């Protein structure tokens with residue numbers, strides 16, 4: 431999952447984009463980038479690392495201009511090379527830069543078409559560079575010296591016809607304006623907002639509304655599935671539906687884990703959805719174990735906190751913060767390799783013995799994917815003297831790969847693969863394990879909200895892929911390219927790709 435942001439302002443936007451990226455850091459910790467547009471020229475700085483590491487004062491001073499876009503990356507395709515950090519640039523037509531959250535499911539096929547039919551060269555293995563070139567080609571096909579909103583909407587319509595998968599995109603045309611669009615199923619989130627100034631309105635696009643809040647932009651609305659918006663450099667806004675068949679089927683994992691709790695996505699308050707997940711899970715526990723002997727409910731920080739709190743309330747059991755989190759360690763799930771993920775759990779969380787000693791504890795997490803976290807946490811709870819260790823997951827068992835922007839490529843890596851709930855409990859060392867039911871998870875997201883969402887992409891739980899183009903051959907290829915071992919082998923090649931047009935270190 432990556433974070434995207436774009437601003438067309440009335441003064442330099444570098445600091446605002448930087449600030450927005452720090453607010454979206456939880457969506458990608460591998461690389462970050464900003465491009466601004468100034469007098470028909472782009473200024474770019476991107477590299478591997480956290481936002482605070484990538485941008486030094488000297489870079490910020492050079493990122494001038496009243497419009498710009500930014501990206502934080504969590505790779506799902508290609509390599510982790512700094513050359514695959516985003517935004518990407520292409521010089522023809524007009525000069526375009528683009529940042530993408532999501533994953534294209536026909537990227538390999540498109541890369542071939544781009545070379546053979548569109549006569550364009552792709553220099554990395556990133557699906558986002560493919561997406562940029564498709565968009566650029568469709569814009570160039572209209573053969574006009576100056577871009578117009580109509581041409582841009584036509585190009586986005588052609589992108590929707592050629593591209594499959596999940597994509598929320600923000601792009602910028604040199605000296606012209608900002609463009610944003612969302613895939614026809616609305617799998618990945620994108621929202622836009624407005625801030626009025628004495629010089630006129632400023633517009634901002636972001637993956638999550640929390641970035642708008644932080645910068646004082648008022649949330650206008652989510653970009654609709656298939657819709658594109660154009661904001662010209664002088665602040666005119668144009669919007670149009672560009673897909674023939676659009677439907678709103680957003681990724682439910684945003685609500686489970688990815689998004690920040692204080693974001694509103696497709697009119698669903700993520701925080702409230704998580705509270706309801708806790709409520710529903712408590713009801714299931716009361717159904718299955720009416721005479722439970724749980725003494726205390728303990729969340730596994732950070733994401734599970736809201737669900738665990740409401741779960742404890744509903745059970746009528748004490749809620750205690752039994753694990754303290756080191757605030758300087760990032761999210762472990764989105765780290766690139768299993769070794770790093772494993773090591774980070776212990777660096778990140780420490781058990782407070784007094785909350786465990788002699789007690790029957792119910793540990794609550796938002797989800798169990800590879801089992802890296804829960805395995806170690808249960809061990810820590812036992813070492814801290816817990817009597818019984820029960821475990822509850824606010825999401826159902828993850829059994830299927832994600833192909834729309836979450837790096838979960840091989841089902842064999844999931845702890846629930848080929849295991850029943852009892853077998854997972856045994857594998858992670860829990861005395862009892864309960865998963866949320868999928869229907870309850872969906873209801874938790876929708877109930878009580880004003881959202882138009884009626885269906886979600888729940889593919890990691892039910893194996894149903896909304897784009898309809900995923901078969902066994904695709905999974906085989908994905909596993910071959912992106913399992914832990916092959917990522918490790920490829921790392922040696924990571925720094926060979928040319929790092930085009932990048933603001934240098936010195």
Ligand SMILES: O=P(O)(O)OC[C@H]1O[C@H](OP(=O)(O)OP(=O)(O)O)[C@H](O)[C@@H]1O
Nearest residue numbers: 732733761762763798799800801802803
């Ligand atoms: O079963 P696993 O493969 O371990 O994946 C699931 C865990 O990873 C995530 O935590 P993470 O540390 O990434 O982020 P958080 O601090 O936001 O909870 C998630 O919240 C679960 O705790």
Ligand SMILES: NC(=O)CC[C@H](N)C(=O)O
Nearest residue numbers: 431432505506507531532
């Ligand atoms: N997680 C994402 O959204 C990743 C975007 C893109 N597929 C990349 O790997 O850079």
Ligand SMILES: [Mg+2]
Nearest residue numbers: 730731732733
């Ligand atoms: Mg977690």
